[in-house]
Amino acid sequence: SPCGHIQHMDRYYVSSAPPKWRVIDSTTNMAVYDSAQDGQDRPLIFETWDAADEARDNLNNEKYEA
Numbered sequence: 612s613p614c615g616h617i618q619h620m621d622r623y624y625v626s627s628a629p630p631k632w633r634v635i636d637s638t639t640n641m642a643v644y645d646s647a648q649d650g651q652d653r654p655l656i657f658e659t660w661d662a663a664d665e666a667r668d669n670l671n672n673e674k675y676e677a
Contacts (some may be wrong), residue, residue, distance in 0.1 A: 621671040625663045630662035631656045634670060643670065 623643065626635045634643045634655050642654035643666075657663035 623666070623667045623670040625660060625667050627660075628656075631658065632660050634656070634663055634667050 622637050625632050626633050636643055644652040644654055
């Protein structure tokens, strides 16, 4: 995984909470929650850094599409 300071350049970054990885919103320093249809939103938690990094990339790219 890249250095921590590189991850903080975008709004969203990846943080470890062993043995899981979370995507964090740098504006709130809180984990990003899913948008569960049943109203039971939960933090996005991934089993690998690669999966979390892909989600982070997707979230950071969304701001440019809006």
